[in-house]
Amino acid sequence: MPKTSIILPVFNEAENIHLLYEDLGKVCNTDTEFIFVDDGSKDNTFREIHKLAEGDPRIKCLSLSRNFGHQNALMAGMEKASGDVIVLMDADLQHPPALLPEMFQKIDDGFDLVITKRKSTVDINPIKQFFSLLFYKFINAISETKIEPKAADFRAFNRKVLESVLQFKERDLFLRGIFSWIGFRSTTLTFDAPARQFGKTKYSFATMMRLAWKGTTSFSFKPLRIALLFGSLLSLASFAFGAYALLAYFRGETIPGWASLIIAVMILGGTQLLAIGLLGEYIAKLFTESKKRPRYLIKDSINIEK
Numbered sequence: 001m002p003k004t005s006i007i008l009p010v011f012n013e014a015e016n017i018h019l020l021y022e023d024l025g026k027v028c029n030t031d032t033e034f035i036f037v038d039d040g041s042k043d044n045t046f047r048e049i050h051k052l053a054e055g056d057p058r059i060k061c062l063s064l065s066r067n068f069g070h071q072n073a074l075m076a077g078m079e080k081a082s083g084d085v086i087v088l089m090d091a092d093l094q095h096p097p098a099l100l101p102e103m104f105q106k107i108d109d110g111f112d113l114v115i116t117k118r119k120s121t122v123d124i125n126p127i128k129q130f131f132s133l134l135f136y137k138f139i140n141a142i143s144e145t146k147i148e149p150k151a152a153d154f155r156a157f158n159r160k161v162l163e164s165v166l167q168f169k170e171r172d173l174f175l176r177g178i179f180s181w182i183g184f185r186s187t188t189l190t191f192d193a194p195a196r197q198f199g200k201t202k203y204s205f206a207t208m209m210r211l212a213w214k215g216t217t218s219f220s221f222k223p224l225r226i227a228l229l230f231g232s233l234l235s236l237a238s239f240a241f242g243a244y245a246l247l248a249y250f251r252g253e254t255i256p257g258w259a260s261l262i263i264a265v266m267i268l269g270g271t272q273l274l275a276i277g278l279l280g281e282y283i284a285k286l287f288t289e290s291k292k293r294p295r296y297l298i299k300d301s302i303n304i305e306k
Protein backbone atom coordinates (compact mmCIF):
# COMPACT_ATOMS: atom_id res chain seq x y z
CA MET A 1 0.00 0.00 0.00
CA PRO A 2 1.31 3.51 -0.83
CA LYS A 3 2.24 5.99 1.85
CA THR A 4 -0.76 7.90 3.16
CA SER A 5 -1.09 11.37 4.73
CA ILE A 6 -4.22 12.02 6.75
CA ILE A 7 -4.85 15.71 7.35
CA LEU A 8 -6.95 16.58 10.37
CA PRO A 9 -7.79 20.23 11.12
CA VAL A 10 -8.66 20.65 14.79
CA PHE A 11 -10.14 23.61 16.57
CA ASN A 12 -10.98 22.92 20.22
CA GLU A 13 -11.41 19.17 19.72
CA ALA A 14 -9.50 17.90 22.78
CA GLU A 15 -12.15 15.32 23.72
CA ASN A 16 -12.36 13.88 20.22
CA ILE A 17 -8.68 13.24 19.59
CA HIS A 18 -8.23 9.92 21.39
CA LEU A 19 -11.38 8.38 19.95
CA LEU A 20 -10.38 9.55 16.50
CA TYR A 21 -6.89 8.11 16.88
CA GLU A 22 -8.35 4.76 17.97
CA ASP A 23 -10.71 4.61 15.01
CA LEU A 24 -8.02 5.66 12.55
CA GLY A 25 -5.68 3.04 13.99
CA LYS A 26 -8.13 0.34 12.92
CA VAL A 27 -7.93 1.27 9.24
CA CYS A 28 -4.46 2.80 8.78
CA ASN A 29 -1.19 0.91 8.45
CA THR A 30 2.29 1.79 9.66
CA ASP A 31 3.11 3.77 6.54
CA THR A 32 0.69 6.54 7.39
CA GLU A 33 1.29 10.03 8.75
CA PHE A 34 -1.42 11.81 10.70
CA ILE A 35 -1.00 15.54 10.26
CA PHE A 36 -3.04 17.36 12.87
CA VAL A 37 -3.40 21.07 12.21
CA ASP A 38 -4.22 22.80 15.46
CA ASP A 39 -6.09 25.86 14.27
CA GLY A 40 -5.49 28.08 17.29
CA SER A 41 -7.35 25.89 19.80
CA LYS A 42 -8.01 27.40 23.22
CA ASP A 43 -8.43 24.07 24.99
CA ASN A 44 -6.09 21.12 25.54
CA THR A 45 -6.04 20.00 21.91
CA PHE A 46 -2.32 20.59 21.37
CA ARG A 47 -1.40 18.86 24.64
CA GLU A 48 -3.52 15.83 23.76
CA ILE A 49 -1.83 15.54 20.39
CA HIS A 50 1.54 15.88 22.07
CA LYS A 51 0.71 12.98 24.40
CA LEU A 52 -0.29 10.79 21.47
CA ALA A 53 2.83 11.72 19.53
CA GLU A 54 5.07 10.54 22.34
CA GLY A 55 3.87 7.00 21.77
CA ASP A 56 3.50 7.10 18.00
CA PRO A 57 5.94 8.77 15.59
CA ARG A 58 3.29 8.67 12.84
CA ILE A 59 1.57 11.57 14.62
CA LYS A 60 2.60 15.00 13.41
CA CYS A 61 1.19 18.36 14.29
CA LEU A 62 1.32 21.93 13.08
CA SER A 63 0.09 24.48 15.54
CA LEU A 64 -1.09 27.73 13.93
CA SER A 65 -0.45 31.02 15.71
CA ARG A 66 -4.19 31.73 15.95
CA ASN A 67 -7.46 30.57 14.42
CA PHE A 68 -7.11 30.93 10.64
CA GLY A 69 -10.23 28.97 9.73
CA HIS A 70 -10.93 25.45 8.51
CA GLN A 71 -9.96 26.07 4.85
CA ASN A 72 -6.58 27.59 5.69
CA ALA A 73 -5.88 24.83 8.22
CA LEU A 74 -6.50 22.24 5.48
CA MET A 75 -4.11 24.09 3.18
CA ALA A 76 -1.43 24.18 5.89
CA GLY A 77 -1.71 20.41 6.26
CA MET A 78 -1.60 19.82 2.50
CA GLU A 79 1.55 21.88 2.17
CA LYS A 80 3.33 19.48 4.54
CA ALA A 81 1.87 16.19 3.28
CA SER A 82 4.47 13.74 2.02
CA GLY A 83 2.22 10.76 1.21
CA ASP A 84 1.26 9.39 -2.19
CA VAL A 85 -2.36 9.34 -1.10
CA ILE A 86 -3.70 12.31 0.82
CA VAL A 87 -6.89 12.41 2.88
CA LEU A 88 -8.66 15.48 4.24
CA MET A 89 -11.11 14.80 7.02
CA ASP A 90 -12.79 16.40 10.05
CA ALA A 91 -11.54 15.42 13.46
CA ASP A 92 -14.92 15.20 15.18
CA LEU A 93 -15.69 11.68 13.85
CA GLN A 94 -18.43 13.04 11.62
CA HIS A 95 -16.30 11.80 8.74
CA PRO A 96 -16.19 8.09 9.52
CA PRO A 97 -12.68 6.56 9.35
CA ALA A 98 -14.44 3.30 8.40
CA LEU A 99 -14.96 4.77 4.91
CA LEU A 100 -11.20 5.09 4.33
CA PRO A 101 -10.55 1.55 2.98
CA GLU A 102 -13.21 2.09 0.32
CA MET A 103 -11.68 5.46 -0.59
CA PHE A 104 -8.18 3.96 -0.85
CA GLN A 105 -9.61 1.20 -3.05
CA LYS A 106 -10.98 3.83 -5.48
CA ILE A 107 -7.57 5.50 -5.70
CA ASP A 108 -6.08 2.08 -6.30
CA ASP A 109 -8.64 1.56 -9.10
CA GLY A 110 -7.14 4.58 -10.88
CA PHE A 111 -9.24 7.50 -9.69
CA ASP A 112 -7.24 10.65 -8.94
CA LEU A 113 -9.79 12.09 -6.55
CA VAL A 114 -12.46 10.55 -4.33
CA ILE A 115 -15.15 13.02 -3.25
CA THR A 116 -17.67 12.22 -0.56
CA LYS A 117 -21.23 13.31 -0.02
CA ARG A 118 -23.31 13.19 3.13
CA LYS A 119 -26.31 10.92 2.77
CA SER A 120 -27.83 12.18 5.99
CA THR A 121 -26.68 14.09 9.01
CA VAL A 122 -28.27 13.48 12.33
CA ASP A 123 -27.59 16.81 13.95
CA ILE A 124 -27.83 19.42 11.21
CA ASN A 125 -30.90 21.50 11.84
CA PRO A 126 -33.44 21.76 9.01
CA ILE A 127 -32.96 25.50 8.55
CA LYS A 128 -29.20 25.03 8.03
CA GLN A 129 -29.93 22.18 5.64
CA PHE A 130 -32.43 24.27 3.68
CA PHE A 131 -30.01 27.18 3.26
CA SER A 132 -27.20 24.81 2.34
CA LEU A 133 -29.27 23.29 -0.48
CA LEU A 134 -30.37 26.75 -1.58
CA PHE A 135 -26.70 27.82 -1.75
CA TYR A 136 -25.71 24.85 -3.93
CA LYS A 137 -28.69 25.50 -6.25
CA PHE A 138 -27.66 29.15 -6.50
CA ILE A 139 -23.95 28.60 -7.08
CA ASN A 140 -24.57 25.87 -9.63
CA ALA A 141 -26.99 28.16 -11.47
CA ILE A 142 -24.57 31.09 -11.73
CA SER A 143 -21.18 29.42 -11.91
CA GLU A 144 -19.53 27.23 -14.50
CA THR A 145 -17.85 25.24 -11.74
CA LYS A 146 -20.38 22.66 -10.60
CA ILE A 147 -20.32 21.73 -6.94
CA GLU A 148 -22.05 18.61 -5.68
CA PRO A 149 -24.74 19.52 -3.10
CA LYS A 150 -24.02 18.08 0.36
CA ALA A 151 -20.34 17.76 -0.61
CA ALA A 152 -18.16 17.27 2.45
CA ASP A 153 -14.59 18.38 3.06
CA PHE A 154 -13.76 14.65 3.28
CA ARG A 155 -11.70 13.52 0.30
CA ALA A 156 -8.83 11.30 -0.77
CA PHE A 157 -6.57 12.08 -3.70
CA ASN A 158 -3.17 11.38 -5.19
CA ARG A 159 -0.14 13.64 -5.50
CA LYS A 160 -1.15 14.88 -8.96
CA VAL A 161 -4.25 16.45 -7.42
CA LEU A 162 -2.30 17.68 -4.39
CA GLU A 163 0.22 19.48 -6.54
CA SER A 164 -2.55 21.07 -8.59
CA VAL A 165 -4.38 22.35 -5.53
CA LEU A 166 -1.15 23.73 -4.06
CA GLN A 167 -0.81 25.94 -7.11
CA PHE A 168 -3.84 27.99 -6.05
CA LYS A 169 -2.39 31.07 -4.43
CA GLU A 170 -5.66 32.82 -3.54
CA ARG A 171 -6.13 33.99 0.07
CA ASP A 172 -9.87 33.56 0.12
CA LEU A 173 -10.00 29.78 -0.15
CA PHE A 174 -13.08 27.80 -1.10
CA LEU A 175 -11.67 24.29 -1.45
CA ARG A 176 -14.93 22.64 -2.55
CA GLY A 177 -14.90 24.86 -5.60
CA ILE A 178 -11.19 24.33 -6.25
CA PHE A 179 -11.45 20.55 -6.10
CA SER A 180 -14.28 20.71 -8.59
CA TRP A 181 -12.52 23.26 -10.86
CA ILE A 182 -9.31 21.24 -11.32
CA GLY A 183 -10.94 18.34 -13.17
CA PHE A 184 -9.09 14.96 -13.12
CA ARG A 185 -10.71 11.55 -12.83
CA SER A 186 -12.99 11.63 -9.82
CA THR A 187 -15.66 9.52 -8.22
CA THR A 188 -18.14 10.18 -5.43
CA LEU A 189 -18.92 8.05 -2.40
CA THR A 190 -21.77 8.68 0.03
CA PHE A 191 -21.71 8.24 3.77
CA ASP A 192 -23.93 8.67 6.81
CA ALA A 193 -22.56 11.40 9.02
CA PRO A 194 -23.07 10.49 12.67
CA ALA A 195 -23.69 13.12 15.32
CA ARG A 196 -20.69 14.87 16.80
CA GLN A 197 -19.19 12.89 19.70
CA PHE A 198 -18.07 15.83 21.82
CA GLY A 199 -18.05 19.58 21.52
CA LYS A 200 -20.22 21.57 19.17
CA THR A 201 -20.05 22.68 15.57
CA LYS A 202 -17.74 25.57 14.71
CA TYR A 203 -19.86 26.42 11.71
CA SER A 204 -22.50 28.81 12.95
CA PHE A 205 -25.16 30.11 10.61
CA ALA A 206 -23.08 33.26 10.05
CA THR A 207 -19.87 31.33 9.19
CA MET A 208 -21.84 29.18 6.77
CA MET A 209 -23.26 32.27 5.08
CA ARG A 210 -19.75 33.74 4.86
CA LEU A 211 -18.44 30.55 3.28
CA ALA A 212 -21.36 30.54 0.83
CA TRP A 213 -20.67 34.14 -0.21
CA LYS A 214 -16.96 33.36 -0.52
CA GLY A 215 -17.82 30.41 -2.76
CA THR A 216 -20.15 32.53 -4.88
CA THR A 217 -17.72 35.38 -5.43
CA SER A 218 -14.69 33.10 -5.90
CA PHE A 219 -16.22 31.13 -8.71
CA SER A 220 -18.50 33.53 -10.53
CA PHE A 221 -18.75 37.17 -11.47
CA LYS A 222 -22.32 36.65 -12.65
CA PRO A 223 -23.72 38.68 -9.73
CA LEU A 224 -22.06 41.69 -11.41
CA ARG A 225 -23.54 40.69 -14.77
CA ILE A 226 -26.99 40.41 -13.23
CA ALA A 227 -26.61 43.90 -11.75
CA LEU A 228 -25.53 45.18 -15.18
CA LEU A 229 -28.46 43.51 -16.91
CA PHE A 230 -30.93 44.78 -14.35
CA GLY A 231 -29.46 48.26 -14.60
CA SER A 232 -29.76 48.21 -18.40
CA LEU A 233 -33.38 47.13 -18.28
CA LEU A 234 -34.16 49.84 -15.75
CA SER A 235 -32.44 52.48 -17.93
CA LEU A 236 -34.48 51.42 -20.95
CA ALA A 237 -37.65 51.68 -18.90
CA SER A 238 -36.57 55.14 -17.70
CA PHE A 239 -36.07 56.33 -21.29
CA ALA A 240 -39.54 55.13 -22.24
CA PHE A 241 -41.02 56.77 -19.18
CA GLY A 242 -39.10 59.99 -19.92
CA ALA A 243 -40.51 60.13 -23.41
CA TYR A 244 -43.99 59.58 -22.07
CA ALA A 245 -43.54 62.33 -19.47
CA LEU A 246 -42.33 64.80 -22.10
CA LEU A 247 -45.29 64.04 -24.30
CA ALA A 248 -47.67 64.49 -21.41
CA TYR A 249 -46.02 67.84 -20.59
CA PHE A 250 -46.51 69.25 -24.09
CA ARG A 251 -50.06 68.08 -24.11
CA GLY A 252 -50.60 69.95 -20.87
CA GLU A 253 -51.64 66.78 -19.05
CA THR A 254 -49.08 66.85 -16.27
CA ILE A 255 -50.32 66.98 -12.71
CA PRO A 256 -48.34 67.01 -9.46
CA GLY A 257 -47.31 63.33 -9.11
CA TRP A 258 -45.65 62.72 -5.76
CA ALA A 259 -46.29 58.96 -5.64
CA SER A 260 -44.82 58.08 -9.03
CA LEU A 261 -41.85 60.36 -8.41
CA ILE A 262 -40.96 58.96 -5.01
CA ILE A 263 -41.33 55.36 -6.21
CA ALA A 264 -39.03 55.99 -9.17
CA VAL A 265 -36.45 57.69 -6.95
CA MET A 266 -36.54 54.88 -4.38
CA ILE A 267 -36.22 52.11 -6.98
CA LEU A 268 -33.36 53.82 -8.79
CA GLY A 269 -31.56 54.74 -5.56
CA GLY A 270 -31.96 51.24 -4.15
CA THR A 271 -30.69 49.42 -7.22
CA GLN A 272 -27.77 51.80 -7.55
CA LEU A 273 -26.69 51.19 -3.98
CA LEU A 274 -27.10 47.46 -4.43
CA ALA A 275 -24.93 47.45 -7.53
CA ILE A 276 -22.29 49.64 -5.88
CA GLY A 277 -22.26 47.36 -2.84
CA LEU A 278 -21.80 44.35 -5.09
CA LEU A 279 -18.94 46.06 -6.88
CA GLY A 280 -17.46 46.87 -3.49
CA GLU A 281 -17.49 43.17 -2.55
CA TYR A 282 -15.41 42.28 -5.57
CA ILE A 283 -13.08 45.22 -5.01
CA ALA A 284 -12.63 44.10 -1.39
CA LYS A 285 -11.73 40.68 -2.72
CA LEU A 286 -9.12 42.21 -5.00
CA PHE A 287 -7.83 44.25 -2.05
CA THR A 288 -7.43 41.09 0.06
CA GLU A 289 -5.67 39.24 -2.73
CA SER A 290 -3.37 42.13 -3.61
CA LYS A 291 -1.94 42.30 -0.10
CA LYS A 292 -0.63 38.75 -0.53
CA ARG A 293 -0.54 38.12 3.18
CA PRO A 294 0.35 34.63 4.37
CA ARG A 295 -2.64 32.31 4.64
CA TYR A 296 -1.55 31.10 8.08
CA LEU A 297 1.39 31.31 10.50
CA ILE A 298 2.91 28.36 12.34
CA LYS A 299 3.68 28.75 16.02
CA ASP A 300 4.77 25.25 16.95
CA SER A 301 5.10 21.78 15.50
CA ILE A 302 5.54 18.15 16.47
CA ASN A 303 7.51 15.61 14.40
CA ILE A 304 7.49 17.90 11.41
CA GLU A 305 9.53 20.83 10.16
CA LYS A 306 7.83 24.21 10.58
Ligand code: UDP
Nearest residue numbers: 009010011039069070073090091201202203
Ligand atom coordinates in the same frame (compact mmCIF):
# COMPACT_ATOMS: atom_id res chain seq x y z
N1 UDP B 1 -12.17 23.55 12.24
C1 UDP B 1 -10.95 24.23 12.16
N2 UDP B 1 -10.96 25.60 12.20
C2 UDP B 1 -12.11 26.32 12.34
C3 UDP B 1 -13.35 25.63 12.38
C4 UDP B 1 -13.35 24.24 12.32
O1 UDP B 1 -9.90 23.61 12.05
O2 UDP B 1 -12.02 27.55 12.38
C5 UDP B 1 -12.18 22.07 12.17
C6 UDP B 1 -12.98 21.38 13.28
O3 UDP B 1 -12.18 21.16 14.42
C7 UDP B 1 -13.41 20.09 12.62
C8 UDP B 1 -13.60 20.51 11.17
O4 UDP B 1 -12.84 21.70 10.99
O5 UDP B 1 -12.41 19.08 12.69
C9 UDP B 1 -15.05 20.75 10.80
O6 UDP B 1 -15.66 21.63 11.70
P1 UDP B 1 -17.09 21.36 12.34
O7 UDP B 1 -17.20 19.92 12.76
O8 UDP B 1 -17.32 22.36 13.41
O9 UDP B 1 -18.05 21.64 11.12
P2 UDP B 1 -19.45 20.89 10.76
O10 UDP B 1 -19.15 19.41 10.76
O11 UDP B 1 -20.40 21.27 11.83
O12 UDP B 1 -19.80 21.42 9.41
Ligand code: MG
Nearest residue numbers: 090092094196
Ligand atom coordinates in the same frame (compact mmCIF):
# COMPACT_ATOMS: atom_id res chain seq x y z
MG1 MG C 1 -18.39 18.35 12.30
